[in-house]
Amino acid sequence: MTSTTSNPLWSRRERPLRLECRLEFPDYPATRDFLDRAAALSERTGVHPDISFGRTYVNLTLPADEGATELGESLCRFANDIEALYR
Template sequence: MNQGWNERQRPVRLERRLEFAEYEATRDFLDRAASLSERLAIYPDMSFGRTYVNITLHAEDDATEVGEALRQFAREIDALLKTEKTLDE
């Protein structure tokens, strides 16, 4: 898993904060993340401002660890970042 993701317990989840250089980059990332969510039918909690996005991927309610589907989604988010200009990389 990319070092940018933090795995948390209670509740089980993955979290990541992304910083972008400008609003246009943030908006482009959000649009592409929405397409990824629709394609994989995984809908993370996302909050954002002009130049940042916070992403939280929650495991199933009774899960004791983050499953492979969420880890794959996180990897695909990371792949989206390779074509974006972020400040955290």
């Protein structure tokens, strides 16, 4: 796993294995802009997180493949790319 495990933005969860994060934004336009950029990233990478959002937040879950005991490289890379979009 890459640096996502040591970054406080993402939390590793077990049963089922996944990464989760909650991102906060100052207003809806900032939230919407992030969602648009995250959607473009998903299309480019083929990684499609579970997303829920409100006016000023986005929750993301990146589930590992069923039965996996480690997070895949593509999920870790996607998590790092999301961090870059958020910063």
